[in-house]
Each structure stands twice: as structure tokens, then as C-alpha cells.
Amino acid sequence: MFVYEKKLQYPVRIANPNPKLAAFIISQYGGPDGELGASLRYLSQRYTMPYPELKALLTDIGVEELGHLEMVGTIVHQLTRNMTEQEVKDAGYEAYFVDHTAGVYPTAASGFPWNAASMAVKGDLIADLTEDLAAEQKARVTYDNILRLSDDPDVNDVIKFLRAREIVHFQRFGEGLRLAKEKMDQKNLYFVNPSFDQ
Numbered sequence: 001m002f003v004y005e006k007k008l009q010y011p012v013r014i015a016n017p018n019p020k021l022a023a024f025i026i027s028q029y030g031g032p033d034g035e036l037g038a039s040l041r042y043l044s045q046r047y048t049m050p051y052p053e054l055k056a057l058l059t060d061i062g063v064e065e066l067g068h069l070e071m072v073g074t075i076v077h078q079l080t081r082n083m084t085e086q087e088v089k090d091a092g093y094e095a096y097f098v099d100h101t102a103g104v105y106p107t108a109a110s111g112f113p114w115n116a117a118s119m120a121v122k123g124d125l126i127a128d129l130t131e132d133l134a135a136e137q138k139a140r141v142t143y144d145n146i147l148r149l150s151d152d153p154d155v156n157d158v159i160k161f162l163r164a165r166e167i168v169h170f171q172r173f174g175e176g177l178r179l180a181k182e183k184m185d186q187k188n189l190y191f192v193n194p195s196f197d198q
């Protein structure tokens with residue numbers, strides 16, 4: 001347990017620009033279950049995590065998610081570089097284009113800009129680790145939805161790698177939650193928080 005191997009990067013080489021795909025893949029850059037929120041969630045939660053193994057787990061996964069943020073940004077960039085005005089129109093990319101041209105901006109596919117309200121740092125290890133399990137599952141579902149909509153193998157190779165990592169994170173956080181409960185007083189139904197309630 002807790003031999004955690006980070007896999008930060010996977011090469012992104014997309015042959016065919018396609019702003020239509022970029023319009024929804026951007027959600028994993030700045031959407032509610034995207035890599036920016038994931039990274040900030042874990043790198044912020046780690047301060048009050050009372051056990052060193054769990055602090056390290058949050059640090060490792062938080063750093064890995066930053067690498068994933070770069071990969072998603074690269075996908076969006078490669079799908080939208082050298083677009084023509086006609087391609088913007090044909091792809092239905094006008095709304096994003098008007099606000100950001102071909103820039104990579106942290107927003108949800110629905111157009112809502114990235115917001116810290118989409119993540120949580122409670123300072124209670126059971127609440128935070130349970131939140132993290134849900135966050136990983138939501139990220140995995142988002143990647144599943146992207147795979148349902150995208151038929152570009154260059155894109156899908158990378159998305160499948162990212163999806164697989166979310167499953168690994170879900171499993172590691174599951175182990176982390178189990179470890180946390182073992183270390184706490186299991187006779188206390190409410191699992192008081194050792195980082196605050198002494």
C-alpha cells in the first residue's frame with residue numbers, strides 16, 4: 001500500500017485540428033471536475049491531513065494532476081491552432097472564439113469560467129478524502145463522456161490515458177480513506193478530526 005507511482009505525462013500529437021472537440025474537452029482544463037480543480041483541491045487539502053502517508057498521497061496526486069492540466073491544455077491548443085474563420089463557424093466554436101480566440105482558458109464546456117466553488121477543502125480528513133473519491137469518479141465520467149463524443153484516435157489515446165489515471169487515483173484515495181479510519185478511533189462513529197479536535 002502507498003507505493004504510489006506518478007505518471008505525469010503522455011505525449012500529445014494531434015494531426016488534425018478540430019475546434020468542435022476542443023469546445024468540450026476544455027471542460028477538463030477549467031470545468032467543475034477538471035484537472036485544475038483537482039490539482040488545487042489536493043495540494044490545498046494536504047496541509048491539514050494529519051497522517052504523513054496521506055499528506056504524501058495528496059501531494060503526489062496533486063502534482064500529477066498539474067501534469068494532466070498541461071496535457072489537456074496541449075490537446076485544446078493542438079485542436080485549435082491555425083483555425084480559419086470558416087472552421088470556427090463550421091465547428092460551432094464562435095462563443096469560445098469571441099471571448100478567447102485560440103487561447104487556452106480555464107472554463108467549463110458550458111462556458112462557466114473556472115471557479116473555486118466547484119471544489120472543497122473542509123479541513124476534516126474523512127470529509128476531504130470522501131470528496132476526493134467523488135471527484136475522481138466525476139473526472140472519470142467526464143472522460144467517458146468525451147470518449148463518447150470524440151472519434152479522433154490521436155485525441156482518444158491521450159484521453160484514455162487520463163481516464164485510466166483517474167481510476168488509479170480513485171483506488172488510492174479508497175485505500176487512503178480506509179487507512180485514515182484504521183488510524184482513528186473506530187469506536188467513535190463520527191471520526192473526530194485529529195488535525196483539529198484533540
Ligand SMILES: [Fe+2]
Pocket residue numbers: 038065136139165166169
Ligand atoms: Fe485524478
